Amino acid sequence: MALKPFKSIGIGIAYSPNLKANLFEAARLSVFFSSKLFLIHVGEASEDKINVLSVILKSFEKDNLDYEVVFKPGEPVDVILSTSEEKKIDLLILGAVQRERFLKYYVGSIARKITRQAKCSILLLIKPSVERNPCQHIVVNGLKDPRTEQTITSAFYVANKLKAEKITIVEEIKRDEISVKVDDDKSLRRATIMKERIKLRENSRIKEIISHIPEEYTKNKIIKLQPIFGKQGYSIGHYAQITRADLLVMNAPRKMTFWDRLFPHDIEHILTELPTDVLILQ
Structure with missing residues (x-):
């Protein structure tokens, strides 16, 4: 086994209220695993966007965080999957969504498509936090x-x-x-x-x-x-x-067929209702 399975980590970023929490989670993991971090934004680059990221990540300078921002317009699923392959990302971080009125988390449609198609490992986070849990x-x-x-x-x-x-x-x-x-x-x-x-x-x-x-x-x-x-x-x-x-670690599903989607099993049960953060390993 490679003693460093995650040489590079990727995360799709949107300029939303969750941005800081998502960046902190991804940056912490990159420091823990001594990995390079790729921040993938579906959209055009701008100086303002780059400045926002550098301000948020300033507290990780002392940890020598190595990161690169990738701006790419297009469909979110295609952009994140293609960038993951181009940059040879080993671990892709995706956020899960909380069901309204229930303390249950499920994988939104974009994250679910990425999870099914990605050739790298996936980490599904249910409650990203600025403070480390x-x-x-x-x-x-x-x-x-x-x-x-x-x-x-x-x-x-x-x-x-x-x-x-x-x-x-x-x-x-x-x-x-x-x-x-x-x-x-x-x-x-x-x-x-x-x-x-x-x-x-x-x-x-x-x-x-x-x-x-x-x-x-x-x-x-x-x-x-x-x-x-x-x-x-x-x-x-x-x-x-x-x-x-705190974390559930699973094998990645084998290539899924139409029938697997119709009759969910294994990983599909997990994706429907996340019990905790889930790491799906390729």
């Missing part, structure tokens, strides 16, 4: 997939850089793995034994992955393994919500 607990998917080892390793890297104390690895297990119909005490015992065997198997698989991660990222961390029987995407999102995790 410490990241203490990270939940990461541990599902059986060729990309999961990379995802878990990256989650430990992020935890190390953000000084998070606790990581929970959630192994989502499909209910159909327990092929016993429970209709009496005997079948209930069989189903319970089968569940315990699956949990032991999954925990063993995750422990093997953790053993490959450099010790500098795993030491002094509280590590919890959490097998959950349920629907992929929905189960881990619900778990992150009830444990009040």
